[in-house]
Amino acid sequence: MIWGSIIAWYLFLAGLAAGAFATAALVSFKDRGRKAFVKVQLVGRIVALLALAIGLFLLIFDAEAGFKNPLRFFYLLTNFASVMTWGVVILGVFGCVSLVTLLLSLLKKHVPYWLDGLGIAAAACTAAYTGVLIGVIKTYPLWNTALLPVLFLVSALSAGMAATFILSALIAPRELEGLGILKKLHFALLPTELLLLVALLYVASSTAPAAQASVERLVSGDLALTFWLGLVVAGLIVPLFSGGIGIGAGGNPGGRGSDTDGADGARASGRGGAGGGGRGRTSSGIRTMEAAGDVGVLVGGFLLRYLIIVAAVPLTFVF
């Protein structure tokens, strides 16, 4: 195996960073300057920069010769035929926007919408490039499909939202109450991801014997237990159930208000104090379950990349 778990962690963390940034930016768009969701935004922006920093460190650490001779990293901008070179440019833009927006948020300044828009574009490029990076490699037919960048993009947003929501639930649960529409988007990503995963495995297994061998390792071979229990059950099925129940509870008449007045709902529940049962309160049981689902999403997000990296069988052995 040429690339292993370090690269899988990098792909996951870069995607997580992109997803968390997009979550914060979407919250900001919904907030429209009313400052009702300041903490969720801050959490998203911190998660984004932190995940990106850790991911980049892992990437540099894995590039042994560059790690020993750091000046060589300047050569990274020389071959624009390489996806990795484009990745460096994309990561540069995303990293800068991510840092600036975090500083603005920390200084309690309003982040301009155009900057968040640019950031969302850079985040989407970051998440998709992690799929293109390995998707252009013909040696591994499992990777060599156009579906992979799309799958990684969807999974990245899903993981970023999950991480932001878990931490926000601890720090600012009431702000989270008003973000029903994002929770619905978060939920909708799961069946999308499942569909893309099935399509990827199905299409890939029909392209080349090496891809078929890779799919067999996942579905019924040495990686089957991790694939079924880790990725499918913990990463997709559990979050689907918990997310569905969470949204169902949120939709009750006694639950939080409609999405259009979500921000007001959040503030109203804030005034409601600790009395509980007020407008827009979700029971702690449901909240715990939603958090468990989000942990599942994160586990699944990592395992998706890890399994796709390690399951890939090269063409070499089937000439």
Place this chain on the structure above:
Amino acid sequence: MTRYAMLIHTTRCVGCFACRVACQTQNSLPASDSFIRYEEQESGSYPVVYAEQVPLQCQHCEDAPCVSVCPTGASYINNEGIVLVNQERCIGCKYCMTACPYNARIQDHRTGEVEKCRFCVWHDDGSVPEPACVDTCVTGARIFGDLDDPTSEVSQAIVSHNAKPIAAGLTRAKIYYVR
């Protein structure tokens, strides 16, 4: 122009692995690392079966995926058609290693840099170099020479044996196999 190429006659190969040892010695590689590896291929059906050793190394492709993916420009093709790595530019990201369909590249963990067969060009002093693997082959299964010279031994052997790259149409490889 000169385009260096090699022919490997797998039906003459006895699987003694002398080429690998010669290569390791020539390139000062530790025993665990090698620029040449082997795939054993079985063919035929019982009771008429064959096993052949297929030595694999850098195929010096004209359409080299390792060169196009290399983010730092460390991998390149020189003007004699030999794929090389400029060690001073390599960051060890291993993208080239994943891109090589022949799994012909290795990472030297002493430096972190990626290396591979260089057709022994680095000790070329103006004369036509003879790679160590060709020089050492006991059964004469390897021929090295200029593909652009129709009178060269390698060009003539490719024609007379109808030798072909290991995987047709993959990367325009310049190592030809007689199988």
